[in-house]
Amino acid sequence: MRTSNYIIFSWHSGKIAALLCLAQMAYGQADRATDFKKFTITRDFISEGVAAADLNNDGLLDIVAGYYWFEAPTWVRREMAPSRIFDPYKEYSDSFLNLGMDVNLDGWDDVVIIDYPGMAGFWFENPRNKSGAWQKHSIADAMGISNESPGFIDIDGDGRLDILCGDVDKKQIVWLQAPLDPGQTEWSRFALSKENAPGTEQYSHGIGYGDVNNDGIEDVVVTEGWFEGKADKSSGDWKFHPADLGEPCSHMQVMDVNGDGTNDVVSASAHKLGVWWHEQLADQNFVTHLISTTTAQTHASILADINGDGRADFITGKRFLAHNGNDAGDADTPYLFWIEFTPGKKPYFKEHLIDSDSGAGLNIAVRDMNKDERPDIIIANKNGVFLFENRIPD
Numbered sequence: 001m002r003t004s005n006y007i008i009f010s011w012h013s014g015k016i017a018a019l020l021c022l023a024q025m026a027y028g029q030a031d032r033a034t035d036f037k038k039f040t041i042t043r044d045f046i047s048e049g050v051a052a053a054d055l056n057n058d059g060l061l062d063i064v065a066g067y068y069w070f071e072a073p074t075w076v077r078r079e080m081a082p083s084r085i086f087d088p089y090k091e092y093s094d095s096f097l098n099l100g101m102d103v104n105l106d107g108w109d110d111v112v113i114i115d116y117p118g119m120a121g122f123w124f125e126n127p128r129n130k131s132g133a134w135q136k137h138s139i140a141d142a143m144g145i146s147n148e149s150p151g152f153i154d155i156d157g158d159g160r161l162d163i164l165c166g167d168v169d170k171k172q173i174v175w176l177q178a179p180l181d182p183g184q185t186e187w188s189r190f191a192l193s194k195e196n197a198p199g200t201e202q203y204s205h206g207i208g209y210g211d212v213n214n215d216g217i218e219d220v221v222v223t224e225g226w227f228e229g230k231a232d233k234s235s236g237d238w239k240f241h242p243a244d245l246g247e248p249c250s251h252m253q254v255m256d257v258n259g260d261g262t263n264d265v266v267s268a269s270a271h272k273l274g275v276w277w278h279e280q281l282a283d284q285n286f287v288t289h290l291i292s293t294t295t296a297q298t299h300a301s302i303l304a305d306i307n308g309d310g311r312a313d314f315i316t317g318k319r320f321l322a323h324n325g326n327d328a329g330d331a332d333t334p335y336l337f338w339i340e341f342t343p344g345k346k347p348y349f350k351e352h353l354i355d356s357d358s359g360a361g362l363n364i365a366v367r368d369m370n371k372d373e374r375p376d377i378i379i380a381n382k383n384g385v386f387l388f389e390n391r392i393p394d
């Protein structure tokens with residue numbers, strides 16, 4: 001094991017100040033070698049969402065960033081629909097989160113784009129290598145998608161990803177299901193919560209999915225609490241349990257951090273500073289512990305087993321110029337890093353640098369791009385589009 005790429009600290013309650021000092025020293029100014037080989041796909045700001053999908057059906061995963069895709073293995077830029085390069089200091093793009101999946105079940109991957117918070121999502125239908133245009137379809141009757149970190153999660157367990165988000169008009173927690181029959185283009189909308197539920201405002205920050213109460217059924221977490229899941233994923237009346245799950249954050253990850261058999265919640269600040277775990281106590285209250293203060297604006301996170309040890313790791317990074325330079329620290333060094341958890345009564349965290357000149361956008365894609373059975377990491381943000389090939393040694 002190398003020790004130069006990360007810091008190690010144990011959790012001791014009451015020693016937050018010491019942790020802050022350590023974390024702020026995390027990487028220093030100099031670039032460090034990392035276990036990831038970086039590929040700069042473009043330095044243009046075209047999207048803060050990203051996906052990997054095989055758009056030309058040649059067996060190689062291509063990179064999607066907004067209205068553009070980059071063809072593997074040379075990353076030649078292609079266009080799905082007219083767009084442009086945006087000014088990272090002045091504007092947002094037309095693409096906040098992306099997902100690649102075969103929406104209409106014709107054997108060709110399509111592209112889902114989630115636009116500015118509150119706007120309707122849509123998908124581009126793959127023209128299947130024909131010269132025709134990518135047809136744009138709205139999703140779920142153009143329902144306005146709220147909460148700034150919608151999840152791409154298989155809610156109904158059928159093996160295809162769904163979209164977990166809020167309905168900006170009805171203020172309900174909903175999930176959106178891609179068509180189930182080949183050739184269909186309409187998505188279905190299923191409500192999980194009642195109307196006027198927490199976490200559903202246009203700019204709500206933070207939502208996640210996992211079993212909180214240990215009954216074997218996934219629940220929905222937001223920063224204000226959690227909705228108790230039912231086997232029926234269309235009941236629309238999941239009970240809300242208020243709880244303090246911390247500050248506004250990006251994608252919330254439900255996982256057992258301390259190994260006591262009960263899931264906890266990990267979150268990262270969307271526009272301020274901090275990565276935390278929220279420990280679930282026996283009475284289903286939560287107590288928040290700090291994990292990292294390496295970088296602010298950690299507006300995307302994803303879980304993946306980066307080092308192949310069978311345990312999920314947490315990947316996050318700075319949403320560079322999140323509010324176009326108007327927030328504290330949003331133009332600081334754009335770190336991208338992953339956190340390795342070691343459960344135990346005093347869980348500890350190793351923080352591994354991936355890169356210090358990229359950061360993350362609004363979602364992070366993790367796929368094995370080069371077929372070496374290691375998950376690689378792809379991001380798109382105001383710094384450009386980047387692939388990080390995982391070269392962690394066995």
Ligand SMILES: [Ca+2]
Binds near residue numbers: 054056058061062072
């Ligand atoms: Ca391909």
Ligand SMILES: [Ca+2]
Binds near residue numbers: 110
């Ligand atoms: Ca398709």
Ligand SMILES: [Ca+2]
Binds near residue numbers: 211213214216228
């Ligand atoms: Ca549950």
Ligand SMILES: [Ca+2]
Binds near residue numbers: 258260
């Ligand atoms: Ca736990």
